Amino acid sequence: MNDAGKAVVEARGLFVSRSNQLVIEDANFTITEGDYVGIVGPNGGGKTTLLLAILGVLPTDRGEIRLFGEPLQRFRNWELVAYVSQDATSFDSDFPLSVRELVAFGRVNRSNIGRRLRQEDWKAVDDVLETVGMSGLSAHRIGQLSGGQKQRVFVAKALVRNPKILFLDEPVTGVDAVSQEKFYRILSDINLSKGITICTVSHDLTAVFCRMSKVMCVSREVNIADVSDLKEPGEFLKKAYGEHFRFAFHRHECEGVFGNG
Amino acid sequence: MGVFLILRKEAMIGDGVAHTAFGGIALGLLLGISPILTALGVSIFAVAGIHYMRAKGIATSDSAIAVILATGFSGGLIIVSLAGGFTVELFSYLFGSILTIDATDLLVVSVLGLVTLVFLGVFYKELLSMTFDEGGSRLMGIPVGPLSLAFSILVASTIVLSIKAVGIVLVVALLVLPGLSALQLRLSFRGTTAAAIVFGILSMVLGVLLSAIYDVATSGVIVFLAAAIFALTAIYKRLG
Numbered sequence: 001m002n003d004a005g006k007a008v009v010e011a012r013g014l015f016v017s018r019s020n021q022l023v024i025e026d027a028n029f030t031i032t033e034g035d036y037v038g039i040v041g042p043n044g045g046g047k048t049t050l051l052l053a054i055l056g057v058l059p060t061d062r063g064e065i066r067l068f069g070e071p072l073q074r075f076r077n078w079e080l081v082a083y084v085s086q087d088a089t090s091f092d093s094d095f096p097l098s099v100r101e102l103v104a105f106g107r108v109n110r111s112n113i114g115r116r117l118r119q120e121d122w123k124a125v126d127d128v129l130e131t132v133g134m135s136g137l138s139a140h141r142i143g144q145l146s147g148g149q150k151q152r153v154f155v156a157k158a159l160v161r162n163p164k165i166l167f168l169d170e171p172v173t174g175v176d177a178v179s180q181e182k183f184y185r186i187l188s189d190i191n192l193s194k195g196i197t198i199c200t201v202s203h204d205l206t207a208v209f210c211r212m213s214k215v216m217c218v219s220r221e222v223n224i225a226d227v228s229d230l231k232e233p234g235e236f237l238k239k240a241y242g243e244h245f246r247f248a249f250h251r252h253e254c255e256g257v258f259g260n261g
Numbered sequence: 262m263g264v265f266l267i268l269r270k271e272a273m274i275g276d277g278v279a280h281t282a283f284g285g286i287a288l289g290l291l292l293g294i295s296p297i298l299t300a301l302g303v304s305i306f307a308v309a310g311i312h313y314m315r316a317k318g319i320a321t322s323d324s325a326i327a328v329i330l331a332t333g334f335s336g337g338l339i340i341v342s343l344a345g346g347f348t349v350e351l352f353s354y355l356f357g358s359i360l361t362i363d364a365t366d367l368l369v370v371s372v373l374g375l376v377t378l379v380f381l382g383v384f385y386k387e388l389l390s391m392t393f394d395e396g397g398s399r400l401m402g403i404p405v406g407p408l409s410l411a412f413s414i415l416v417a418s419t420i421v422l423s424i425k426a427v428g429i430v431l432v433v434a435l436l437v438l439p440g441l442s443a444l445q446l447r448l449s450f451r452g453t454t455a456a457a458i459v460f461g462i463l464s465m466v467l468g469v470l471l472s473a474i475y476d477v478a479t480s481g482v483i484v485f486l487a488a489a490i491f492a493l494t495a496i497y498k499r500l501g
Contacts, residue, residue: 055400078402085397095268095393098449105390110402114383141447161401 005032007069008165008197009054011222014063016046016053023049027063027222031214033164036191037199037224038208038215041240045219047201048086051167055083068164079109082158086169086201089150093143099153100125100138106160128160132186148179152186159190166190168200180204184211209233209249263440264450264457265381266416268392269409270322274311275433277326278417281307281333283429285421286354287340296354297366300421307333308413316406357428357480370422377415384408389450427480438487439464445494460490 009031016024023046031037039047052058054065056072065072068080100122107121129135132152137145145153158166168187175183184207191198199216202208208215209227216224219240230236234247241247266272285303289296307329314325341351381388391398391405399405416436423432443456468483 057400078400083397083400088394088397091393092268094444094447096264096444096448096450096453097389097393101389101450102393104386105393105398108386108390108398108401108403113387113403117386139449141449143447 005034007031008033008035008067009199010064010066010069011054012064012066014053014065014222015061016049016058017061018049018058022061023220024053024218024222025220029216029222029224031165031197031199031224033197034191034195035197035199035214036188036212037197038212039199039201039218040203040205040208040215040237041218042242045240046222047218048169050218050222051083051169051199051201055081055167079161080164081167082106082161082163082165083167084151084154084158084169088154089147091142095143097142098138099129099134099140099142099145102142102153103129103138103156103160106157109161124160124162125156128156131159131190132156133182146179147175148183151175151183155183155186159196163196165197165199168198170201170203181207187211205233205237205247206249263436263438263461264443264454265388265392265412265440267437267440267444271326271413272433272437273323273326274308274413274416275420275436277311277330277333278304278307278420279424279429279432280330280337282421282424283354284333284335284337284340286424287337287344287351290350291340291344296350297369297421297425300424301418303333304417304421305414308417309410312406312410312413353428354424355429356478357424357426357431362425366422366425373415373418373422377419380411380415388412427483431480431484434484434487435461435464438484438491442487442491442494445491445498447498460487464490 007030009029011027011029014024014027015022016027027050039050041047049058053060054067054072056075067075068077070077103125104117104121106128107117107124126135126138129138132155134149134152134156137149142150142153155166155168158168184204187198187200188211190196200212209230213227214224215227215230215233215236216222217237217240221239223236223239225236227233233249234245237247238245266275282300282304285300286296288303289299292299311322311325311329314320314328315322319325320328387398387403387408390401391403391408395405420432420436423435427435439457439460440453442460443453446453446456448456464483464486468486469479471477471486472479472482
C-alpha cells in the first residue's frame with residue numbers, strides 16, 4: 001500500500017494493562033488510509049485489548065494514540081470510526097428485530113437523538129444491505145440467520161454510518177470456510193471500492209496473507225509489516241506464536257484457494 | 262413499555278418497585294397525605310437507588326432489586342405496625358380496587374400515560390438500540406445512563422399509578438404479560454410493540470366487562486385474562 005497516505009491510526013510507545021497485567025508493551029505503529037490490516041496473534045495476546053485501547057474504551061498506561069492525526073483524548077469524530085465486537089453476533093436469538101431494523105441502529109448517533117430516522121437513513125440501510133449481499137433477507141428476524149449471515153449484517157450495521165475506518169474483532173469464528181471466504185471478499189470489495197480502512201482480527205492466516213495489505217502481529221509486542229514486503233511470513237509470525245510455529249505460505253496458493261485471489 | 266422491560270431483563274424491577282411502593286403507601290396513610298404521591302416519591306427514589314448500585318458496581322441488577330424490594334416492604338410493615346392498622350385501606354392497595362379510582366387519579370394517570378407515550382415515541386430508536394447492545398450504543402454517542410434512568414422512573418410511575426387498579430400483588434403481571442405474549446409471535450420489533458398494546462387493552466377492557474357481569478374481583482379477571490392470552494400465544498409458538 002501507499003505509505004505516503006494519510007495516517008489514520010498511530011501509536012507511539014503505547015503500554016496497555018488489563019486487570020493490572022501488562023498486555024501491550026511499547027507498541028509503535030501506523031495504519032494509513034486505505035490499509036486492509038489483518039491483526040493476528042495467539043489467544044490472549046492482546047488483540048482485543050489493543051482494539052479497545054484504540055477505541056478509547058480501555059485506558060492506556062503510557063504512550064500516545066492518534067486517530068486521524070488527533071490525540072485520542074481530544075478526538076471527537078467518532079462517526080468516522082466503526083467497530084464490530086467479538087461477541088456482536090452472540091445475541092439473544094429471540095430478540096424481536098428484523099435485519100433492517102438492526103442495521104438501522106447504525107444510523108443512530110449524537111446528532112439525531114430523539115428524532116425519527118429519515119428517508120435517506122433507510123435508503124442507506126438498504127444500500128448497505130445490498131453491498132453485503134443481504135437485501136433478500138432484510139425482513140427476516142435476526143434470530144433466524146446463520147453465523148455467516150449474522151456477520152455480514154453486523155458489518156452492514158457498522159458500515160451504514162459511512163465510517164472511514166472499520167475495526168472488526170474476529171468476526172468469522174465458527175463459520176464454515178466458504179462463508180468465511182465470501183466474508184473476506186466482501187471486506188476486500190469495501191476496502192477497494194469505498195476506500196474504507198479496515199482492521200480485522202483474524203485467525204485465518206492464509207486469508208490475511210492473500211487478501212490484506214498489512215499484517216499486525218500482537219502478542220504483548222506489536223509488529224506490523226506490509227504483506228508484500230514479507231519474504232518469510234513464517235519467520236515474522238514466529239515472534240508471536242513461538243519458535244516451533246510453522247507457517248508455510250506461498251503466494252501462488254492464494255489463487256488455488258481463493259479463485260480470484 | 263413491557264416489551265422493553267422484558268428485553269432489558271428487568272421485569273423484576275416492576276416487582277421491586279411495587280413492593281417498595283407498599284412502604285410509600287403506608288407512609289402516606291400514616292402521615293395522612295395522598296398515598297399515591299408518597300408511593301411515587303419512594304418508588305422513584307428506589308429506582309434511582311437501583312441504578313446507583315448498578316452503576317457503581319455495588320450490586321448486579323437482580324440483587325439490587327432484591328435489596329430495594331426488601332427494604333421498602335419491610336419499611337412498610339414497620340410503619341403499619343407502628344400505626345396499628347388501617348388494614349382496610351391498605352388492603353385495597355394490595356389487591357387493587359378499580360372502583361376507588363377518582364377523577365384526580367384519572368387525570369394523573371392520563372397525563373402520565375401521555376408523558377410515557379411521548380418519551381417512548383421520541384427515544385424509541387435509542388432505547389431499542391441500547392436494549393440490544395448497551396456498550397455499542399454508548400460508543401455511538403447515545404446517552405445510555407440518563408435514558409435508562411428516565412425509563413426506569415417512568416416504569417416506576419406507571420406501576421405506582423396502576424396499583425390502584427390492580428393492586429401491588431398483580432401490577433407486575435399487567436406490565437409484563439402483554440409484552441411476553443407479543444414476544445411469542447416472533448414479529449419485528451414494531452410488530453411486537455403493537456401486539457403488546459393490543460393485548461394489554463384487550464385484557465383490561467374485557468376484564469372490566471366480565472368482572473362487572475359476573476361480579477368478581479376486577480384485578481383478578483384482568484390479570485387472569487392476560488395470562489390466558491399468554492398461554493394461547495405460547496401454544497401458538499409451539500405449534501407454529
